[in-house]
Amino acid sequence: MNIRKLKFYHFRNYDKASFSFDENTIHVLQGKNAQGKTNIVEGIYFLSLLRSFRTNKLAHLVKHGEASFVIEADVESKGRIEELKVAVSDSKKQLFRFNDPVAKYSSFVGMVNAILFCPDDMTLFSDAPAARRKFIDMELIKLSKSYTATLSHYQKLLKERNQALKQPYVDRSLLDVYTRQMIQDQKIIISQRHRFLDELMEKVRTLYPFFSDGQERMEARYETFVSIEEDDLQQAMRACYEKTLERDLQYKNTQIGVHKDDFVFLLDGVPLVEAASQGQKRSVLLALKLGLAQIVYEKGGQYPILLLDDVFSELDESRRRKLIAMLPETMQIFITSAEPIPKSWFERPVKFYEIENGKI
Numbered sequence: 506m507n508i509r510k511l512k513f514y515h516f517r518n519y520d521k522a523s524f525s526f527d528e529n530t531i532h533v534l535q536g537k538n539a540q541g542k543t544n545i546v547e548g549i550y551f552l553s554l555l556r557s558f559r560t561n562k563l564a565h566l567v568k569h570g571e572a573s574f575v576i577e578a579d580v581e582s583k584g585r586i587e588e589l590k591v592a593v594s595d596s597k598k599q600l601f602r603f604n605d606p607v608a609k610y611s612s613f614v615g616m617v618n619a620i621l622f623c624p625d626d627m628t629l630f631s632d633a634p635a636a637r638r639k640f641i642d643m644e645l646i647k648l649s650k651s652y653t654a655t656l657s658h659y660q661k662l663l664k665e666r667n668q669a670l671k672q673p674y675v676d677r678s679l680l681d682v683y684t685r686q687m688i689q690d691q692k693i694i695i696s697q698r699h700r701f702l703d704e705l706m707e708k709v710r711t712l713y714p715f716f717s718d719g720q721e722r723m724e725a726r727y728e729t730f731v732s733i734e735e736d737d738l739q740q741a742m743r744a745c746y747e748k749t750l751e752r753d754l755q756y757k758n759t760q761i762g763v764h765k766d767d768f769v770f771l772l773d774g775v776p777l778v779e780a781a782s783q784g785q786k787r788s789v790l791l792a793l794k795l796g797l798a799q800i801v802y803e804k805g806g807q808y809p810i811l812l813l814d815d816v817f818s819e820l821d822e823s824r825r826r827k828l829i830a831m832l833p834e835t836m837q838i839f840i841t842s843a844e845p846i847p848k849s850w851f852e853r854p855v856k857f858y859e860i861e862n863g864k865i
């Protein structure tokens with residue numbers, strides 16, 4: 506997948522800007538601090554997920570003093586060009602494909618498939634479990650419609666079960682109906698999360714040594730409320746819910762379920778959060794992101810767009826060059842850097858952009 510043209514109107518510090526990008530090329534966005542490099546990456550990310558990775562407030566994305574912003578792009582996917590447009594004003598998003606309105610966000614999200622690595626990702630290992638669930642879920646959602654449907658069905662049931670628990674008189678048979686249905690959904694969610702994590706870690710184990718000089722063993726542990734080795738998973742889940750029922754009633758909230766799952770990443774058996782160095786964490790993250798890109802490629806036949814925001818700032822020269830050398834040739838890549846990067850590091854098509862105060 507490739508972005509061929511990109512236009513911003515009143516987006517962040519850009520007034521009116523137009524970029525053209527090449528297929529399967531590395532685009533290096535260079536310039537001093539606070540000039541608008543990350544804003545370009547953010548614009549591409551916004552097209553992909555209709556949200557930013559830096560703020561939850563749409564108003565922050567509108568150029569100061571303006572009322573709305575527009576992002577337009579020509580996106581090539583499997584040889585076909587899509588003309589996409591998002592217009593945002595008063596916190597409302599209007600979506601267009603070939604100038605025709607698109608009614609549902611869900612039919613727009615995923616038209617641009619982008620994978621981002623940014624310095625803030627480094628907190629993934631120390632964040633609360635919700636961040637790691639989101640990391641895994643976001644990818645599964647992009648890959649599987651049935652996963653998306655099951656997960657949102659489960660979340661709806663969870664909300665209803667919690668409401669039932671908050672009633673002055675708790676109807677236990679109603680609670681049981683919810684529990685049974687939630688168990689059905691969780692069987693699917695657990696098996697998909699488990700399978701996806703295995704698949705991802707297989708990629709990560711091959712990729713990690715490229716970034717790390719060490720020989721550490723890279724693993725991940727999927728933590729859920731039930732032992733997934735059980736022969737009769739459904740029966741095992743039922744037993745867990747029966748055991749926790751009194752606590753559910755006491756706290757008026759569902760205490761167990763896949764909404765509490767966690768994914769713990771380990772080096773030589775020790776959770777990263779406990780002992781890993783910054784360099785090791787960064788290597789694992791890069792391996793995770795590139796591993797995701799490979800899975801997307803294997804399942805969908807094309808690489809996603811890779812957005813690398815400020816990755817170089819904390820890597821030494823040999824690691825920077827290693828990273829460049831291992832980026833798949835049929836992948837379009839955007840790299841922001843406040844330091845100039847020598848052209849001689851690239852053995853493939855590369856384009857340099859000088860960004861200064863919202864202008865190229």
Ligand code: ATP
Pocket residue numbers: 516517518519536537538539540541542543544545564565566567568569815841842843
């Ligand atoms: P660094 O090298 O420090 O990461 P950068 O080039 O990536 O810098 P960006 O984050 O892309 O910088 O852009 C930051 C600039 O954009 C700042 O000058 C900021 O004031 C400006 N900016 C951010 N949001 C808006 C907005 N809504 N309206 C106008 N300018 C904005």
Ligand code: MG
Pocket residue numbers: 542543544814815841
């Ligand atoms: Mg930046």
